[in-house]
Amino acid sequence: MAVTLHDVARLSGVSIKTVSNVINDYPHIRPATRARVEAAIAELGYTPNLTARNLRSGRTGVIALAVPDLSLAYFAELAAQVIREAEAAGLVVVVEQTGGDRDSELDLLRSPRLKLTDGLIFSPLGVGPEDVGALDVPYPMVLLGERVFEGPADHITMRNVEAARAAAEYLIARGRRRIAVIGAHDGERMGSATLRMRGYREALKAAGIPYDDDIVGRTTFWHRANGADAMRELLARGAVLDAVFGFNDTLALGAMRALRQAGLRVPDDVSVIGFDDLDEAQFSFPALTTIDPGRGWIAKTAVTTLLQRIAGRTTAAPRTLLADFRVVERESVSAV
Amino acid sequence: MAVTLHDVARLSGVSIKTVSNVINDYPHIRPATRARVEAAIAELGYTPNLTARNLRSGRTGVIALAVPDLSLAYFAELAAQVIREAEAAGLVVVVEQTGGDRDSELDLLRSPRLKLTDGLIFSPLGVGPEDVGALDVPYPMVLLGERVFEGPADHITMRNVEAARAAAEYLIARGRRRIAVIGAHDGERMGSATLRMRGYREALKAAGIPYDDDIVGRTTFWHRANGADAMRELLARGAVLDAVFGFNDTLALGAMRALRQAGLRVPDDVSVIGFDDLDEAQFSFPALTTIDPGRGWIAKTAVTTLLQRIAGRTTAAPRTLLADFRVVERESVSAV
DNA sequence: AGCCTGCTCTGCAACGTTATAGGGTGACTG
């Protein structure tokens, strides 16, 4: 059924190793021989068996990307970019969905399925600082996200505190003083919510605005529905606010929907800023002002860093690399 | 470095084959031997080398999913569901992005990378009926989408014509007569645009409404930006309309943004219906009325059909399977 | 007693590839 090196060798009248040499661009081959072999390859439609090659070489040319769920737009866009970067480097990507659940994440790290891959780009949501032990895995890994710092692996992430501070400052600079937050998460000891909250509070403090727990909307999950629900709850209990900082774009978009449903005008009555710069943020009405956290750079750097580890070129201590961010000005924020 | 069967065999004092037998649940092993082997496995932390196993068995436990781009929400949600279904069946998924480009798609079909997988779920955008030859590939494949019918592979898709007709009828039933279309695509001989247009025209005809080319917005790509642009163009040339049928949700959402930007009220001045039932359609303002094309069923059926082909249980002729659809009523359509 | 059967375990070959080591050529050098 499948054509192998043996078949090509037999047809072209050379040894199997010569065929292998032709395929691998070994330089010392007579042009005539090379032509004969290539003709045989074409005639038989031979393609190498990558499984066998991998067994020999110990490499698979496959990397794994583990994210909570592709139906979350942030991770879909991240995955799209990681796959593009990996393809440029000649790799393919297995995408694993953990559901953001700590146990599933720990299972995945130990799964023999990863044996089929050269390395892992892991974006945890459940695993945290208490699991650094489990993160000391026997294969190359790059960590994304905010759950684990000082872990045993390279870590590529964004400047959460600074970016969140910039978002809040952007609102403050436009005269907003009652800036609600959507996405706070009390139980969390380390993560995006904690860090972005820190940046928010820094901005308030620097501007001399008191922190008010009454305008902090809490939600563990960061879906559109959670943003809308948290916003409705804030409005229902009569919170006074002139701006909303959604800790990500889907929260902000959900919140924006709830605001407009409640008859409030965005940005005039309430300005809204998000975080992530999803594609869809350009097309809400009004278009969402947000933070571009450098996702493209993160994807690219994750792949190149993983490749360096795989190649064993870097035996240095784990590094943490931070992406640059910027405020993307659109329509959902106006000056008072 | 890596622990192999040999290491386990040496430690437990049995042959390598016995260890293999223990791992593969071969029944005739003395409990004492089994226990000894299992203890050795645990002590050494042995996990099987899947590459070697695959070379022996000819199976990899990996399937490929080829879509245009994960940053398109429809394909991200499809991929999420395919990965979930595959995982339930003990498979992992390599995601390939073709960009929707015919040449890239044809390249992919011939790529040796697919040698690493047991089969392919392929959602083409560029490849069309003229390429049925190239689709006759030597590995199990399931086709998705509307580009190729009557091909050499199983085909799982949606009831485009009926669903589009239902969408238009839904608008007509609410008194809308000037129903614009966003997403028509003239160059296309076969595809979603063609089929959905057919359903739209069927509905018009059945209601005795004349077809008017002036309210048909054309766009090859189906991003949010294209929907907004096409809508703006229609409005700019003074088209008279009381409803919009976006051939997918992102087009509809883009169009909705353009409508509201132009000061029109949705749904009262102009009602909007989409197609796909993306997660984000629930959270636009107003929430988007749309068609649920049965994406979940499609993902599940694609995986199980592919698995049947891989197992060789079905040697029957290629089948076409159609998902059920339904209209999802939300807020973007109102009665006149 | 002799044979068969079933259980437990083993050795070898094979999956398709690449690395290593080395065997022939012919041409060039001294």
Place this chain on the structure above:
DNA sequence: CAGTCACCCTATAACGTTGCAGAGCAGGCT
């Protein structure tokens, strides 16, 4: 004219696993 060297090619042994064939042994049957 011998020696050296670059070039072209080949045979063999792995990579880690599983399928196949069978060996040794105990127990039960005739």
